[in-house]
Amino acid sequence: MLKLEKFEIRQTDFALSADMVLEPRTKYAVIGPSGAGKSTLLNAICGFISLSGGRLLWQGSDITQADPADRPMTMLFQDNNLFPHLSVQQNVGLGLRPDLRLQRDEKDRVAQALARVGLQDHADKRPGALSGGQQSRAALARVLVQARPLVLLDEPFAALGPALRNEMLDLVQSLIEETGAALMMVTHAPQDVRRIADQVIFVEGGRAHAPQPAAALMDNPPPELRAYLG
């Protein structure tokens, strides 16, 4: 489990605090107004933004200062999730070995992951030759081979149409069920919350509120959340 202990982020004109525990195999939706700090929260958990206070604990050990690559998580960004100059296969392979010197069994795992997301025929193509949905699938194949205990999504499917986005969310859902990972995803859409989230983290007014059960919260939102949902 991941513990955010008196977590504090401070930037010019911006502050965010959080104090919560994230359980394994649980799906968290992060919602809140634009500029409230949803992406910042994810970036700080991932190690791209230094904390000004507090600690981040994984299974009880302090990972506040750990390198992004050494944390038990992987993140999909809003864009640039694939290197455009590498083939789909190489992009996925980087999830296993940064030097891409893949052993036979590692190559098999890459092929399996590509088959799982339906890209077995596109392994040698560059991302530019794929459609938006296929690019998302390729990024998810990498998440699959990385097999980290926590997957963070910072709206990677925002540019896709509604049907395609739902398709991707369903794929994400089944993939993390297969790997047994926890999920933390930023979203603006209440229907996404209902679609997959178990718990909701509401970010607003400089605070990331502790997770609350999704269904109950959405049925009976507190005033601030009601104001945001409209």
Add this chain to the structure above:
Amino acid sequence: MARRVVAISPRGGIAAAALVLLLILAALGAVMSRAEVGAGLSPSDWAALRFTVVQAVLSAVISTICAVPVARALARRRFFGRGVLVTLLGAPFILPVIVAVIGLLTVFGRAGWFNLALGAVGLPPVSIYGLHGVVLAHVFFNLPLATRLLLQGWQTLPSERFRLAAQLRLTPFAAFRAIEWPMLRQVLPGVAALIFVICLTSFAVALTLGGGPRATTVELAIYQAFQFDFDLGRAARLSLAQLVLAGGAALIALWVIPPVSLGSGLDRPVQRWERGGTARALDTICITLAAGFLLLPLSAILWRGTWGLAAVPPVVWKAAGQSIFVGCISVVVLGVLALPMAGWIASSRRGGVEAIGLLGLSASPLMIGTGWFILIHPVAAPATLALPVTALVNALMALPFALRIMVPRLRDTVQDYGRLSATLGLRGWPLWRWVLLPRVRAQAGFAAGLTAALSMGDLGVIALFADQDRVTLPLQMYRLMGAYQMEAAAGAALILLTLALGAFWICDKGGRWHAEA
């Protein structure tokens, strides 16, 4: 505070920068040890300083002023061949100086085309040697550069402003004052400063078209102190004077020099709504004159060179081989120095590191050459190291340009793919192998091409170190010219031009080949 996103290790960059500093400072130290500061500068040294500044000011002012109408005309006219002309404006940058001099001599020389034309209408001939020859050659090199930089400035003007001017029915002059003059006021000083700095360290032009007590630059005076008197103390004193002059000017210019973007995007004329046949006629005249000034010497090289090829002696081919060797070494040295430095600069927040690269620009090649000559002289015959030292100094000279070309692309790469690389644990060699090198390949190829062309065509340090055997093609050409074998020199010029352009083309194409997205 966001932490450093990507793990480009600064160690390689710091080591490379330290090496660059060491190479330059060692030369400086050697120069100072021999300078005997008390001796001071002689009247002829002061004359050289004065001439250096005067010719640089004249070259900068004339190039910049002439570039304004040309750039303006190019910015607002569409015509057949416009794209080719804009591309050709980049050619003088990689054109070896001595090759251009042959072209200019053919057109403007004693028995050149220009004087033939003057003679035909009964006017006395003009001489290309002396101050005006030096300035003419500098304008030939820098007018196209200034035009390209100004064209960039024009391209930054949003087309909405011209639409607005058309709607308000501003007169052409009012439109110029409202839209174009503010842009020019920002860009012109930087362009002039850049050309001024470039012309301060001019050697090959002064060597071939200047000379004599009244047309000697400091660089040329250093060379003469070596060649004629072997007066290392005087060479060292002049080197110091040059360092103070060029270094000071470069540091000041650093704040005003515009970013040198050599990419495309200059091929699109802005649509404007101006009436008036006079403006159109003036633009046509400007473009024709500029194109003629650029193209005539270029075609003269091709024309004379083709006829001269038969007269080329075997030594020229040997020198060509040595030039290729020098060019290759320069490219390798540049790669080893520039890539880690560019990576370091791109991932560091402050841009101050780039100044180290610019040191190469401010320290004159002949000063560095003098310094290393003084260092090498006691232990080995400098001529034995002529080619490696030349290659090394040429790489240092190309370093600032290479950094300016590669750093923006690397900075974008860090911006776009830094987090992804970090989550994947890419660092060290795998980061370069799989992310940075593929992303910067086109720019690195361009920089390598530029370096190869500049290095092959350079006539500078080699003149200090060379003996009979270790000669590069530009120096061999100069020797042929000195021996009045103009046919052979023209043939050699064509070979050198082919080599320089070919090397540039191969590197540039290699960088783009199969590069996608």
